[in-house]
Amino acid sequence: MNTAVNENNNIKKVSAVIVAAGSSSRMHGIDKQLLDIGGMPVIARAVSAFQRSEIISEIVIVTREDLIREINDLVEKHGFSKVNAVVKGADTRQKSVFNGISATSETCEYVAIHDGARPFVTQDIIKNTVDAAINFGAASAAQTAKDTVKIADKNGKIIKTVDRDTVRLMQTPQVFEKKTYLSAMKSVPDSEFFTDDCMLMEKFGQPVFTVESSPLNLKITTREDIIFAEAIIRSGEND
Numbered sequence: 001m002n003t004a005v006n007e008n009n010n011i012k013k014v015s016a017v018i019v020a021a022g023s024s025s026r027m028h029g030i031d032k033q034l035l036d037i038g039g040m041p042v043i044a045r046a047v048s049a050f051q052r053s054e055i056i057s058e059i060v061i062v063t064r065e066d067l068i069r070e071i072n073d074l075v076e077k078h079g080f081s082k083v084n085a086v087v088k089g090a091d092t093r094q095k096s097v098f099n100g101i102s103a104t105s106e107t108c109e110y111v112a113i114h115d116g117a118r119p120f121v122t123q124d125i126i127k128n129t130v131d132a133a134i135n136f137g138a139a140s141a142a143q144t145a146k147d148t149v150k151i152a153d154k155n156g157k158i159i160k161t162v163d164r165d166t167v168r169l170m171q172t173p174q175v176f177e178k179k180t181y182l183s184a185m186k187s188v189p190d191s192e193f194f195t196d197d198c199m200l201m202e203k204f205g206q207p208v209f210t211v212e213s214s215p216l217n218l219k220i221t222t223r224e225d226i227i228f229a230e231a232i233i234r235s236g237e238n239d
Helices: 042-052 065-078 093-102 123-136 178-187 197-204 223-235
Strands: 014-020 058-063 083-088 110-115 138-144 149-152 158-162 168-177 209-212
Touching: 014 042, 014 093, 042 058, 042 065, 042 110, 042 123, 058 065, 058 093, 065 083, 083 093, 093 110, 093 178, 093 197, 110 123, 110 178, 123 138, 123 168, 123 209, 138 197, 168 178, 168 197, 178 197
Parallel strands: 014 058, 014 110, 058 083, 138 209
Antiparallel strands: 110 168, 138 168, 149 158
16 A cells, blocks of 8 residues: 655555646647647646655546546556546536545545646655645645746736745645545635635635745646647656
């Protein structure tokens, strides 16, 4: 059994929930989950990272209903033995994540939620984020801002400059104690919208700690991102 151990040497079981239920609307007709990057679909690269991780016990993939069969075929083709379920997503991210968490085993204690469109997450990022979550309750991979950060109004007028040392660009995995996440889900109305799972935990009052990640852990969202992804493959920098 693959497990993680906290600072008190208590063994914890961690499940990965790979979320790939989006519509790919910003890709103008290209389904980013099945897009071939360097000979392997984006979603397969993301799943592969968690398959290889020694601290991940199982994997649940959440996808659109029309992709379930293709994703199951990919799981079989690539021998992803840790995948125990491929489940249907919902109309919002948080509902899709809830569907994924609901499919994890009863023994799961922590969930590592990851975007299926982030194919280059490394073993170190997974391990460091899981370790931080187990020790602090909740953690997310993130990148410290390098550029100067401004706050602007709706017309584009700059209002103020933010100290970039305090700014984090959020990534995934985002790792939480399973029972805390489910409690947070029950505490907010279905109509409330969150752009990531950390927002849900913040609303619930659970502190979330960030773990320094890498710009290579990019999310493929637009056509331009495909160029960067292919460059990462060519460079050999991917884990």
